[in-house]
Amino acid sequence: MMDEGKTLKIRIRDINPHIVCSLCAGYFIDATTIAECLHTFCKSCIVKYLQTSKYCPQCNLKIHETQPFLHLRSDRNLQDIVYKLVPGLYENEQCRKQEFFKSKISKGETENMVQPLCTVYDARDAHHYIHDELITMCLDRFSATSVVYESSTYNLPVLDQKFIRCPTRTCVAHLKKLLRKMLDIPQPLEIDVVCDEQVLDCDYSVKQIWLMFWSDRPSPMMLFYKVHPKVYLHLPAVNS
Numbered sequence: 001m002m003d004e005g006k007t008l009k010i011r012i013r014d015i016n017p018h019i020v021c022s023l024c025a026g027y028f029i030d031a032t033t034i035a036e037c038l039h040t041f042c043k044s045c046i047v048k049y050l051q052t053s054k055y056c057p058q059c060n061l062k063i064h065e066t067q068p069f070l071h072l073r074s075d076r077n078l079q080d081i082v083y084k085l086v087p088g089l090y091e092n093e094q095c096r097k098q099e100f101f102k103s104k105i106s107k108g109e110t111e112n113m114v115q116p117l118c119t120v121y122d123a124r125d126a127h128h129y130i131h132d133e134l135i136t137m138c139l140d141r142f143s144a145t146s147v148v149y150e151s152s153t154y155n156l157p158v159l160d161q162k163f164i165r166c167p168t169r170t171c172v173a174h175l176k177k178l179l180r181k182m183l184d185i186p187q188p189l190e191i192d193v194v195c196d197e198q199v200l201d202c203d204y205s206v207k208q209i210w211l212m213f214w215s216d217r218p219s220p221m222m223l224f225y226k227v228h229p230k231v232y233l234h235l236p237a238v239n240s
């Protein structure tokens with residue numbers, strides 16, 4: 001047992017097998033896990049790999065026949081751990097992103113899609129989004145949505161301000177909370193966020209949505225919202 005007050009020192013090479021991407025052999029950047037087998041890779045690495053294969057590159061498990069991207073999950077906690085363990089990794093990644101956007105994207109497009117990135121990483125802010133790049137999107141009503149609610153017809157309103165700019169780690173669940181608050185949507189109604197007529201999972205980040213649906217299109221990214229009554233599961237009564 002280690003004495004109280006004594007610091008435990010661990011060599012980074014002993015931890016490398018848990019924080020290194022097997023595709024690029026570098027430390028995780030935007031750590032993304034395959035939900036089917038729980039193997040983790042850099043987001044850009046696994047997205048590029050799945051464009052030509054439907055199998056996990058580590059265990060060869062078939063992810064999905066037609067939509068493998070839907071089974072990817074961002075691991076923000078693991079990414080925060082990697083940034084804390086590897087000195088200078090966060091700062092170097094932000095500088096690399098800035099250089100990429102300066103060389104590949106025109107100034108006008110950069111201003112519309114991405115805000116300037118912070119180059120200083122403070123561990124105290126590890127669970128906040130203030131260091132994230134920002135993505136511009138348009139939130140619009142899917143259609144003239146009306147549903148039956150409490151024996152009457154509920155007409156879904158339209159946002160007064162449809163264009164928003166939010167951090168890339170913002171999830172669909174956050175957008176749903178925003179919509180419910182801004183539009184005063186009743187709790188018994190479920191909100192769906194849609195992109196390309198596909199209902200998005202609550203765990204998807206806006207960066208993941210952009211990579212899956214919008215990376216080759218101009219800004220802003222178009223997302224739509226709609227509502228429907230919540231479906232409750234009624235279990236049969238158990239006789240005592």
